[in-house]
Amino acid sequence: MYSIKRTARLAGLIYLVVVVTGIFSLAYVPSKLIDWKDAAKTVQQITASESLFRWGIASSILCYIAFLGLPLALYQLLKPVHEQAAKLMVILAIVSVPISFLNMQHKFEVLTLIKGAEHLQIFDSVQIASQVMAQLSAYDDGLLIVTVFWGLWLLPFGFLVYHSGMLPKVWGVLLVLGCFGYLINFFGRVLIPDFGEMFIARYITRPASLGEIGTCLWLLIMGARNRPGFLAPEAVISR
Template sequence: MTNTLELIFNMNSNKKTARIAGLLYLVVVLSGIFSLAYVPGKLFVHNDASATFHNITTSETLFRFGILGSVICYTFFLILPLVLYKLLRSVDKTFAQSMVVLAVVSVPVSFINLLNKFAVLTLISKAGYLKVFEADKLQAQVLLHLQAYNNGNQIASIFWGLWLFPFGYLVFKSGILPKILGILLMAGCFGYLIAFTGKLLIPGYNEMAISDFVTLPASLGEIGTCLWLLIMGAKEKQVSA
């Protein structure tokens, strides 16, 4: 009877924890897509300071919402690994702790990097003291800060990748989530690191065909894990009699 009650308690707790993690992950994914892909795709024109400046000044609200999306993304990403730790720590405590540390390290880097976007808001504010800048120089300053922001994201992406390896290992070994998700997550770690190295060492890496596929395992693994946790919860390990 005691073992049965313990099993029921663990099932409720485990499934609840899994779905909370899935919900947090969904917020991270959606806010990340919005702030890191949708908004830049709408506003930023590569190597065209004038067009980028025009887009931001005419769609300033969207730009500000992009910043807000980043704040939401990074805040929830600070909480997510702590919930995943609760779910997966019984698999391997050392790997679970590594997962948390590697994920959390990226958060202050990401928040500090957002200062570049706040600098852009200052540059487009039409404050009186900005009149000393000619239009083309002001536009160049905006593009410079946006490039600095992209560079900061590259630094953060090291940890966006590294945390996926212990996370993927825990998923693979847990028995409460599909092993394929763990494999994709671990592969995603190396995808992020390859992308960082390629952008650092190879001019024009973003135009290469491989750049579109190297981070695909991470995307499939993270979105798949998010949806599985949210919809399916987590399988329960049997409690021995």
């Protein structure tokens, strides 16, 4: 039997996997291993904590797999609100996944470099460290491209949440603001060389984080309430 609360909690559970694995791989692991001002130290830390670096890769892969299922679960929940917006949400979210997977090749290149493959013996430690940082920088550049779609999917998602009546409107507002925050962050970093050092850069994507984590926890804990006029499929069939 169709259940709004069951569908909402499934979406919340998948969302939780995305949030937890995303925080681990995108924030925790880099904070422990990467020093952008010291290539030699970065190589030393990755080499000494190779298992943590590998767990970061595995966590990213799990995050992207979960992110394939998340918009589909949300589509089932939110399509009665506005089906075209729900379809757009799914498309914009899923487009980011193959880009994210391809971008992971740079982290596998880092593993190859620190393991000292035979064909790399001609390079000294300084050159190896330089190549490691180049691969990590390329990964970050690819991640920046992906954030365009991480932002765009939040626009129809926020619209649907706001108008659904199933969740608090504040989450919808934060999700929409998060969309523009991601886009401002992307174009700011592309067009302004020192944008990353600006005060705004630290906070511009906060609405997205608050909106996504808030929506995730609300779906997981509270589920979703029937909105006025919403009918579950079996109710329609019974008429």
